[in-house]
Amino acid sequence: MKLSHESIEINAGLMIVLTLIAISIGGLVEIVPLYYIKDTIEKVDGVRPYTPLEQRGRDIYIREGCYTCHSQMIRPFRDEHMRYGHYSLAAESKYDHPFQWGSKRTGPDLGRVGRKYSNAWHTQHLNNPRDVVPESIMPNYPWLLRNELDYADVADRMRALKVVGVPYSETEEEYLANVDQFGATMAEQFDINRAELSLLAQAQSEDWDGDRSRLTEMDALVAYLQVLGTMVDFTQYDEGYFAEFR
Numbered sequence: 001m002k003l004s005h006e007s008i009e010i011n012a013g014l015m016i017v018l019t020l021i022a023i024s025i026g027g028l029v030e031i032v033p034l035y036y037i038k039d040t041i042e043k044v045d046g047v048r049p050y051t052p053l054e055q056r057g058r059d060i061y062i063r064e065g066c067y068t069c070h071s072q073m074i075r076p077f078r079d080e081h082m083r084y085g086h087y088s089l090a091a092e093s094k095y096d097h098p099f100q101w102g103s104k105r106t107g108p109d110l111g112r113v114g115r116k117y118s119n120a121w122h123t124q125h126l127n128n129p130r131d132v133v134p135e136s137i138m139p140n141y142p143w144l145l146r147n148e149l150d151y152a153d154v155a156d157r158m159r160a161l162k163v164v165g166v167p168y169s170e171t172e173e174e175y176l177a178n179v180d181q182f183g184a185t186m187a188e189q190f191d192i193n194r195a196e197l198s199l200l201a202q203a204q205s206e207d208w209d210g211d212r213s214r215l216t217e218m219d220a221l222v223a224y225l226q227v228l229g230t231m232v233d234f235t236q237y238d239e240g241y242f243a244e245f246r
């Protein structure tokens with residue numbers, strides 16, 4: 001007997017089986033190529049993993065739930081480009097586990113907030129946003145200045161990130177591969193065995209929270225905010241349509 005459309009529609013079991021087959025084929029066609037195309041995420045110069053200090057700042061960002069009001073994903077629309085800068089590239093969040101994209105913007109997108117303000121501005125703003133933006137509805141985070149930064153487990157945190165693909169190094173071989181890819185100064189910072197040392201060195205390198213004598217959670221969070229969106233030099237790429245807004 002010929003299988004007419006009607007006989008499929010009145011037979012729930014057959015309908016379910018055929019629907020599943022149709023969806024599986026569609027799924028395979030969409031998903032499988034992503035595993036084989038090498039440049040699903042295009043390589044972009046300048047993008048590097050976070051240093052241990054920035055990484056601890058990122059942990060605090062997630063702990064405090066900053067993502068509930070802030071996205072880190074600038075969409076390729078003219079208005080967003082004019083407000084925030086170049087739209088976010090996939091490669092820019094390739095070391096973000098978990099990523100901080102999203103569409104919940106009670107506050108502005110932070111994808112390119114790095115170096116937009118001074119360290120002192122961020123410290124004051126996080127301590128009490130209304131000190132610098134009188135109409136702000138952002139909560140105060142005064143404990144960030146009081147809490148000493150706990151970095152005892154920073155090496156373990158980097159090991160965990162390595163499992164999901166961040167190229168932190170533990171062996172000489174991995175270290176040398178990082179030197180090739182990111183340069184010697186950066187590769188030092190991705191060395192899990194020296195994680196605490198490089199965290200302390202970076203904390204000392206700049207006056208993040210206005211007090212060099214202590215290492216606080218504010219130091220780490222400001223170091224993280226200041227790197228957001230600054231890794232890629234867009235003057236190399238920005239030509240044509242978007243260049244006119246620079």
Ligand code: HEC
Nearest residue numbers: 064065066068069106107108113129133136137138139141
């Ligand atoms: C209840 C929502 C809310 C939460 C939670 C929140 N923010 Fe905000 N944030 C805002 C709003 C609204 C603004 C805009 C007004 C202002 O600048 O204070 C803002 C502004 C900012 C800015 C300035 C952005 C710019 O381009 O001017 C930064 C940086 C920032 N927030 C960081 C953070 C961090 C870090 C956290 C977590 C510790 C956080 N925010 C948590 C709502 C929030």
